[in-house]
Amino acid sequence: MVAENITDDILRRIALEHRAGRRLLVMTTNLDTQRAVVWNIGAMADSGSQHALALVRQVLVASASVPGILPPVSIKAVVDGKEIEELHSDGGSSAQFFTLPEQLIIAPRAKGKEKLHIYVIINNALIPEFAMSPERAFPIMARAYAILLKTHTRQGLMALYNFAQHSDVDLDIASIDAQVPYSMTDPLNHHYMTSVYLIGYRRTVANRLWVKRPLFTKAGFRQAGEL
Structure with missing residues (x-):
C-alpha cells in the first residue's frame, strides 16, 4: 500500500512543499537505542538522493509497524563512518504524538x-x-x-x-x-x-x-x- 501511494510524483510534491517552508515529520522508535527518531521527510524528498524514495517508504512502514503485531523495519545508517543496520518500529512506543522535544x-x-x-x-x-x-x-x-x-x-x-x-x-x-x-x-x-x-x-x-x-x-x- 505504501509503495502504491508513495510514488516519485508524490515525493516531488513533498519536496516542493518543503522548499515552501512546510515540514513533514514522521516518528519511529529505534529498538536498538530505545530512542525516538524524528525523520524530516521533506528534507529527504528534497535531497536529490537516488535512495530517497526507498528510504521514505521504509520510514512510513516502520512508523506503522506496531510491536508484536507487525515486524520492525531494518534501516541502514552510518555511525562514525561505519554502515550499520537499525531496527525501527512504530513511533507510538516512544510517544503517541510529537509536539516539542x-x-x-x-x-x-x-x-x-x-x-x-x-x-x-x-x-x-x-x-x-x-x-x-x-x-x-x-x-x-x-x-x-x-x-x-x-x-x-x-x-x-x-x-x-x-x-x-x-x-x-x-x-x-x-x-x-x-x-x-x-x-x-x-x-x-x-x-x-x-x-x-x-x-x-x-x-x-x-x-x-x-x-x-x-x-x-x-x-x-x-x-x-x-x-
Missing part, C-alpha cells in the same frame, strides 16, 4: 519569545472503552497493548497540558469521544474509518471539535451512530 517540555519558557499555539489531534479515544476479551493469547495481547497506548497518550497530554499552563501556551486538543468498535487486526476497516471521520466532521461543523484540556471520562457513552 522533551528538553523543552520540562524547561522553563524563555520570556520574550513568540507565543505558541499547539493543536493536538489524537486518533484514538481517551475515554475508557468496554469490550469483552476472548481468552486467547493474541486478543489479550492486543487489548493490553491498546491499554498501554491509551495510558501513554494520557500521560503525554497531561505533561503537555501542564507545560502549556506554566508557559502561557495556547493548547487545543481533539480526540474521538465516542466508543467505536475497533480491531487491531483490521485497522483500516471501512466502517470504523467512516465512523470516526463522521465524528470529527460533525464536531467540526458544530464548532465543538477542540477542547482546552484533556478529557479522560465522559458520562453516558454514546455509540458513533447516535451522534
Whole structure:
C-alpha cells in the first residue's frame, strides 16, 4: 500500500512543499537505542538522493509497524563512518504524538519569545472503552497493548497540558469521544474509518471539535451512530 501511494510524483510534491517552508515529520522508535527518531521527510524528498524514495517508504512502514503485531523495519545508517543496520518500529512506543522535544517540555519558557499555539489531534479515544476479551493469547495481547497506548497518550497530554499552563501556551486538543468498535487486526476497516471521520466532521461543523484540556471520562457513552 505504501509503495502504491508513495510514488516519485508524490515525493516531488513533498519536496516542493518543503522548499515552501512546510515540514513533514514522521516518528519511529529505534529498538536498538530505545530512542525516538524524528525523520524530516521533506528534507529527504528534497535531497536529490537516488535512495530517497526507498528510504521514505521504509520510514512510513516502520512508523506503522506496531510491536508484536507487525515486524520492525531494518534501516541502514552510518555511525562514525561505519554502515550499520537499525531496527525501527512504530513511533507510538516512544510517544503517541510529537509536539516539542522533551528538553523543552520540562524547561522553563524563555520570556520574550513568540507565543505558541499547539493543536493536538489524537486518533484514538481517551475515554475508557468496554469490550469483552476472548481468552486467547493474541486478543489479550492486543487489548493490553491498546491499554498501554491509551495510558501513554494520557500521560503525554497531561505533561503537555501542564507545560502549556506554566508557559502561557495556547493548547487545543481533539480526540474521538465516542466508543467505536475497533480491531487491531483490521485497522483500516471501512466502517470504523467512516465512523470516526463522521465524528470529527460533525464536531467540526458544530464548532465543538477542540477542547482546552484533556478529557479522560465522559458520562453516558454514546455509540458513533447516535451522534
